[in-house]
Amino acid sequence: MDKKISVKVCLGTTCFVMGSANLQELIETVPAKYGDKVDVSGVPCLGLCSIDWEFSKAPYVKVDDEVIKEATVEKVLKAIDEKLK
Amino acid sequence: MAMNTPRQTSHIKREILVRLIKAFYSDNFGENARLIPYKMRPKDYEVAYRCCVYKERAILRDRTIAGLGLSIEDTDDSIHMAELAEKVLERKQPEEHPLTVLQTACKGCVPSRIYVTDLCQGCVARPCVNTCKFGAITVKNGKSVIDPEKCKNCGMCAQVCPYQAITKIIVPCESACPVGAIAKDENGHARIDFEKCISCGKCVSACPFGAVHEKSQIIDVLKQIKAGKKLIAMVAPAMFGQLPCSPKQLKAAIMELGFADVYEVAQGADVTTKNEAEEFEERLMKGAEFMTTSCCAGYNELVDKLVPELKPFRSETKTPLYYTAEIVKKEHPDAVTVFFSPCVAKRREALKNPDVDYVLNYEEVGAWFIARNIKVEDCGEAAFKTEASAEARNYAVTGGVANAVKSLLPEELPTYPVVIDGLNKQSIRDLKKYAKNGVCELGNLIEVMACTGGCLGGNATVNAFKPALKQLTNYVNESKHLKETEKVENK
Ligand code: SF4
Ligand code: SF4
Ligand code: FES
Numbered sequence: 001m002d003k004k005i006s007v008k009v010c011l012g013t014t015c016f017v018m019g020s021a022n023l024q025e026l027i028e029t030v031p032a033k034y035g036d037k038v039d040v041s042g043v044p045c046l047g048l049c050s051i052d053w054e055f056s057k058a059p060y061v062k063v064d065d066e067v068i069k070e071a072t073v074e075k076v077l078k079a080i081d082e083k084l085k
Numbered sequence: 086m087a088m089n090t091p092r093q094t095s096h097i098k099r100e101i102l103v104r105l106i107k108a109f110y111s112d113n114f115g116e117n118a119r120l121i122p123y124k125m126r127p128k129d130y131e132v133a134y135r136c137c138v139y140k141e142r143a144i145l146r147d148r149t150i151a152g153l154g155l156s157i158e159d160t161d162d163s164i165h166m167a168e169l170a171e172k173v174l175e176r177k178q179p180e181e182h183p184l185t186v187l188q189t190a191c192k193g194c195v196p197s198r199i200y201v202t203d204l205c206q207g208c209v210a211r212p213c214v215n216t217c218k219f220g221a222i223t224v225k226n227g228k229s230v231i232d233p234e235k236c237k238n239c240g241m242c243a244q245v246c247p248y249q250a251i252t253k254i255i256v257p258c259e260s261a262c263p264v265g266a267i268a269k270d271e272n273g274h275a276r277i278d279f280e281k282c283i284s285c286g287k288c289v290s291a292c293p294f295g296a297v298h299e300k301s302q303i304i305d306v307l308k309q310i311k312a313g314k315k316l317i318a319m320v321a322p323a324m325f326g327q328l329p330c331s332p333k334q335l336k337a338a339i340m341e342l343g344f345a346d347v348y349e350v351a352q353g354a355d356v357t358t359k360n361e362a363e364e365f366e367e368r369l370m371k372g373a374e375f376m377t378t379s380c381c382a383g384y385n386e387l388v389d390k391l392v393p394e395l396k397p398f399r400s401e402t403k404t405p406l407y408y409t410a411e412i413v414k415k416e417h418p419d420a421v422t423v424f425f426s427p428c429v430a431k432r433r434e435a436l437k438n439p440d441v442d443y444v445l446n447y448e449e450v451g452a453w454f455i456a457r458n459i460k461v462e463d464c465g466e467a468a469f470k471t472e473a474s475a476e477a478r479n480y481a482v483t484g485g486v487a488n489a490v491k492s493l494l495p496e497e498l499p500t501y502p503v504v505i506d507g508l509n510k511q512s513i514r515d516l517k518k519y520a521k522n523g524v525c526e527l528g529n530l531i532e533v534m535a536c537t538g539g540c541l542g543g544n545a546t547v548n549a550f551k552p553a554l555k556q557l558t559n560y561v562n563e564s565k566h567l568k569e570t571e572k573v574e575n576k
Contacts, residue, residue, distance in 0.1 A: 011329050011462075012329070012460060012462060013328065013329065013330075013451075013454050013455065013459065013460045013461045013462060014455045014460075016328060016329050016451075016547070016548075017099060017328075017448075017451030017452065017454065017455055017547055018096060018099060018100070018455070019095070019096055021547055021548045021549050021552070022549050024549060024551075024552045025549070025551075044462060045460060045462075049455075050458060053124075055100075055103060055455050056100050056103075056125075070096070
């Protein structure tokens with residue numbers, strides 16, 4: 001149970017324009033809130049946006065293996081809380 | 086401060102732009118444009134915001150109309166979308182006023198009024214009843230009730246209630262507008278009074294329904310590219326804080342869209358700085374008490390339309406865009422020029438300047454990259470032919486313009502910069518006062534920015550303010566100071 005949760009915020013062009021620009025704050029707030037239980041970083045294109053029309057579901061965030069579509073700060077925090085339960 | 090908060094409405098607006106651009110590149114523009122609302126809300130779609138899928142589609146159709154650069158208010162519902170799209174291809178010039186309101190989206194937003202909440206205790210003191218000068222409040226069944234016929238919206242009752250049980254319901258666009266240009270009409274639909282509107286874009290950012298749209302010129306630009314014209318992009322400094330890439334990668338990415346070259350508008354900002362510094366010194370010598378800058382299009386609209394008494398105090402120097410466009414047209418008389426803008430106000434400025442053919446904002450450019458599958462972070466690097474100074478690149482940040490001008494002024498000249506960081510009702514009152522008194526107690530070089538934070542806080546930016554500032558500042562820090570570049574030129 002001491003494996004860290006990994007949070008990857010996609011900062012590729014598509015996600016960035018569709019809203020992950022506003023998720024960058026997670027990179028500061030998540031460590032402040034969860035300490036070393038969670039590893040958070042901005043990452044290049046996760047490769048999810050170019051499949052068919054999936055750009056419209058951007059921005060994407062990955063919490064461990066779970067893909068969050070149309071991610072918002074609230075959705076990401078909720079997913080982390082679920083994992084920590 | 087509400088600078089660039091994440092919004093579901095921006096997501097919808099950008100998604101429509103991407104789909105429109107993809108439709109343009111497809112083999113049937115009209116039909117694919119028509120299908121946008123259906124693709125976004127297919128039959129089995131779980132309705133997210135409105136009563137039913139049909140209403141949502143109707144609203145998406147209207148948003149697409151704004152994406153086509155048309156006025157939503159003036160477009161006939163019964164015209165087939167494909168027909169509208171095809172017609173736009175024949176348009177010679179963008180429409181005059183850059184904003185349009187999607188009035189069907191306004192319905193959910195109640196008119197501004199004073200409202201008694203459940204917190205009302207029906208207290209004995211009843212300060213509300215006694216305070217109301219218009220006799221609009223009575224107590225019925227142990228609760229205060231406001232008679233809407235008599236209420237004048239003064240808000241006095243809200244101030245005196247010991248339980249804070251009375252609140253003023255605000256209309257976001259109305260309270261954001263610094264000049265009272267937008268208001269709900271009798272039908273509850275917001276309307277912009279274009280005589281007053283200074284195109285500051287604050288209503289665009291403020292509306293929680295995303296009802297205020299810019300009329301996009303993206304189709305006009307795509308048409309020029311398709312026709313094989315030579316297009317030149319002129320990129321405002323704020324853009325270098327917008328996307329996840331370096332400035333040189335951004336240039337390469339823009340060229341991949343089909344542009345022949347990219348100029349930094351900061352190049353023109355260097356001319357603005359030099360002229361404005363000379364002008365300021367001259368004015369002071371002649372005994373002037375203060376001068377305001379003249380680079381912000383929103384501020385210029387304010388002065389020209391609503392506060393003419395500021396005209397004598399505003400610098401005569403032209404904007405960075407003006408000088409940049411002049412340089413570009415001189416070097417490439419055959420080019421079509423496109424300005425990449427952080428805000429809606431620059432659309433008005435461009436309309437008045439024959440050297441600027443089109444304007445795209447950062448949402449539109451971002452959508453274009455997505456539609457063409459261009460990943461800016463993977464692009465190579467392309468260098469700018471003329472490098473702008475650090476001061477010019479910092480024009481996008483509040484305080485940056487005044488600083489640039491000051492950097493060229495002689496030390497002994499008494500220069501006291503003042504920064505108006507965003508136009509609002511209060512700062513407009515202040516400016517009027519300076520004009521009336523002919524003096525500003527706070528200083529003599531007044532920089533005015535319509536947007537809080539400067540252009541980085543513009544309504545059509547993509548990046549959040551803080552990271553944008555960090556990214557742009559890195560660029561500024563690796564640039565040469567204007568004074569150094571001056572020396573080289575004079576040698
Ligand atoms: S904020 Fe203004 S534009 Fe937006 S829904 Fe309300 S009335 Fe309409
Ligand atoms: S653009 Fe600015 S001036 Fe015009 S209606 Fe909107 S808030 Fe008011
Ligand atoms: S940019 Fe985020 S998945 Fe491609």
